[in-house]
Amino acid sequence: MKVLGRRVVEDAGSRHPGLKKRLDAWVSLMDHCAARHIIELRQLFPSADYDKNRGYTFFDFGGYRLRAVVQYRVQICQIIALESHDQYDRRNKQ
Numbered sequence: 001m002k003v004l005g006r007r008v009v010e011d012a013g014s015r016h017p018g019l020k021k022r023l024d025a026w027v028s029l030m031d032h033c034a035a036r037h038i039i040e041l042r043q044l045f046p047s048a049d050y051d052k053n054r055g056y057t058f059f060d061f062g063g064y065r066l067r068a069v070v071q072y073r074v075q076i077c078q079i080i081a082l083e084s085h086d087q088y089d090r091r092n093k094q
Helices: 006-015 017-031 038-044 085-093
Strands: 002-004 049-051 056-061 064-071 076-084
Touching: 002 017, 006 017, 006 064, 006 076, 017 056, 017 064, 017 076, 076 085
Parallel strands: 002 076
Antiparallel strands: 049 056, 056 064, 064 076
């Protein structure tokens, strides 16, 4: 799968050094992922969560959630943001 928006991961890794290895590993796994739908993606990332109302897929990283748009048909994962659970909760109250 082609991963777009890597800058979000790079910036987050520099701001949160403890997450860098985990984020880099996630990108590497996504680079080699060929999932055709969320069920297959969950075989690789069991905590992946899909919000069908907004079209986002979320991946948990401890106290953080990576928000992405995964387009299975064309094999593209667009990283949107990495946010803390508090940021995520505040955004979802709006």
